[in-house]
Amino acid sequence: MTGITYEDFIDLGYDPDDTALVCEFYVEPAADMDMEAAASRVASESSNGTWAELQVEGSVRDLSATACDIDGDRVTVAYPDALFEAGNMPQVLSCIAGNILGMKAVERIRLLDCDWPEKLTTSFPGPQFGTSVREEIFDAGDRPITATVPKPKVGLTTDQHVRVGYEAWTGGIDLLKDDENLTDQDFNPFEERLKRSLEKRDQAEEETGEKKSYLVNVTADGDEMLDRVDMAAEQGCEYVMVDVITTGWAAVQQVRRRCEKHGLAIHAHRAMHAAFDRIETHGVSMRVIAQVARLCGVDHIHTGTADLGKLENEDTVGINEWLYSDLYGLNDVLPMASGGLHPGLVPELVARTGTDIGIQAGGGVHGHPDGTHAGAKALRQAIDGTMAGVPLEEYAEDYPELATALEKWGTE
Numbered sequence: 380m381t382g383i384t385y386e387d388f389i390d391l392g393y394d395p396d397d398t399a400l401v402c403e404f405y406v407e408p409a410a411d412m413d414m415e416a417a418a419s420r421v422a423s424e425s426s427n428g429t430w431a432e433l434q435v436e437g438s439v440r441d442l443s444a445t446a447c448d449i450d451g452d453r454v455t456v457a458y459p460d461a462l463f464e465a466g467n468m469p470q471v472l473s474c475i476a477g478n479i480l481g482m483k484a485v486e487r488i489r490l491l492d493c494d495w496p497e498k499l500t501t502s503f504p505g506p507q508f509g510t511s512v513r514e515e516i517f518d519a520g521d522r523p524i525t526a527t528v529p530k531p532k533v534g535l536t537t538d539q540h541v542r543v544g545y546e547a548w549t550g551g552i553d554l555l556k557d558d559e560n561l562t563d564q565d566f567n568p569f570e571e572r573l574k575r576s577l578e579k580r581d582q583a584e585e586e587t588g589e590k591k592s593y594l595v596n597v598t599a600d601g602d603e604m605l606d607r608v609d610m611a612a613e614q615g616c617e618y619v620m621v622d623v624i625t626t627g628w629a630a631v632q633q634v635r636r637r638c639e640k641h642g643l644a645i646h647a648h649r650a651m652h653a654a655f656d657r658i659e660t661h662g663v664s665m666r667v668i669a670q671v672a673r674l675c676g677v678d679h680i681h682t683g684t685a686d687l688g689k690l691e692n693e694d695t696v697g698i699n700e701w702l703y704s705d706l707y708g709l710n711d712v713l714p715m716a717s718g719g720l721h722p723g724l725v726p727e728l729v730a731r732t733g734t735d736i737g738i739q740a741g742g743g744v745h746g747h748p749d750g751t752h753a754g755a756k757a758l759r760q761a762i763d764g765t766m767a768g769v770p771l772e773e774y775a776e777d778y779p780e781l782a783t784a785l786e787k788w789g790t791e
């Protein structure tokens with residue numbers, strides 16, 4: 380009997396069939412290793428090999444991954460379908476983005492992209508609504524939907540938070556969103572915030588004649604999070620918000636199932652994503668994180684601002700295109716642009732990303748010199764002006780709130 384060694388995991392002529400999950404990695408081999416040796420170790424450690432030569436009877440080789448292409452610093456690895464448990468995202472990630480990220484055989488390694496096969500993909504539910512939220516939940520026509528998050532992020536009392544929400548909604552914002560680190564603290568408890576915000580939402584809907592909604596942050600440990608989803612549904616929410624990275628994919632899958640029962644959409648905040656994707660030569664790309672989020676079934680996800688605003692971004696436009704793309708019948712996802720946005724950036728943002736997005740601004744609404752209500756109006760005016768194809772400076776001649784915002788923040 381011959382043992383299984385690293386060499387068994389590389390076959391550069393191998394052409395995977397369409398049932399395989401094919402992953403592209405960036406790889407920098409360790410100093411004492413060539414690319415082929417590193418690539419075979421990536422395929423081995425992420426499927427069913429290890430550092431020692433193994434003597435195993437039977438057909439375990441059928442479950443081995445194969446490093447099937449090396450192109451400069453890019454390595455392609457094909458994983459057989461049988462390696463994966465259907466519908467179990469943590470299990471999939473423990474293979475393709477597990478131990479290999481810490482292997483001494485590589486100096487750096489990044490999971491750049493996945494080509495998801497039909498069987499594995501459709502074992503996940505995908506989003507319930509996706510971009511259709513713009514029509515199904517709001518009557519937003521072609522314009523981007525708009526959201527705001529009260530600032531400061533935490534510290535506002537429930538009274539203050541609810542008031543800010545009302546001012547934002549009546550100023551023209553569609554969605555009020557909790558911040559990522561606001562859940563159920565003593566200064567602003569979940570249940571009270573939820574109930575009172577929804578009262579104000581109803582009032583704002585009546586006053587504006589527009590549909591309004593609230594993204595309440597249900598992030599918590601598993602059972603508690605599901606209770607919060609139930610409460611959000613009972614109280615009449617259309618959405619919940621989940622911090623998908625910090626809470627973990629198993630929890631996201633659980634929330635998705637519970638949300639289906641209630642017909643609730645999921646807004647995915649991605650706090651902590653940069654721990655995986657910020658260093659360009661290591662980790663897991665935002666592209667893959669967004670893919671995983673779509674399979675698990677979120678309806679919105681933050682994908683950055685196409686290099687506008689305050690945060691580092693990875694290829695927002697390419698990620699958004701993937702989120703819209705056909706994927707064996709799974710619904711698409713609405714990308715949310717957020718992070719240092721203000722009204723003056725709207726035309727350029729829309730020029731870069733198109734209109735099938737959500738635009739989220741915190742500081743860019745509440746930092747308006749005349750307060751939240753004026754800031755909300757200015758953001759909506761910027762969107763309406765952009766949709767009308769009128770340069771913002773010109774549009775602002777008729778809209779004083781926008782004029783003030785442009786004076787304060789400019790258009791860059």
Ligand code: CAP
Pocket residue numbers: 528530532558559648649650681682683689690715716717718719720739740741742743
């Ligand atoms: C934005 C924000 C969002 C980030 C998330 C914040 O506030 O509420 O969480 O944009 O980043 O807390 O920073 P501002 P990303 O509008 O005041 O910047 O969308 O890149 O995941």
Ligand code: MG
Pocket residue numbers: 528532558559
């Ligand atoms: Mg935030």
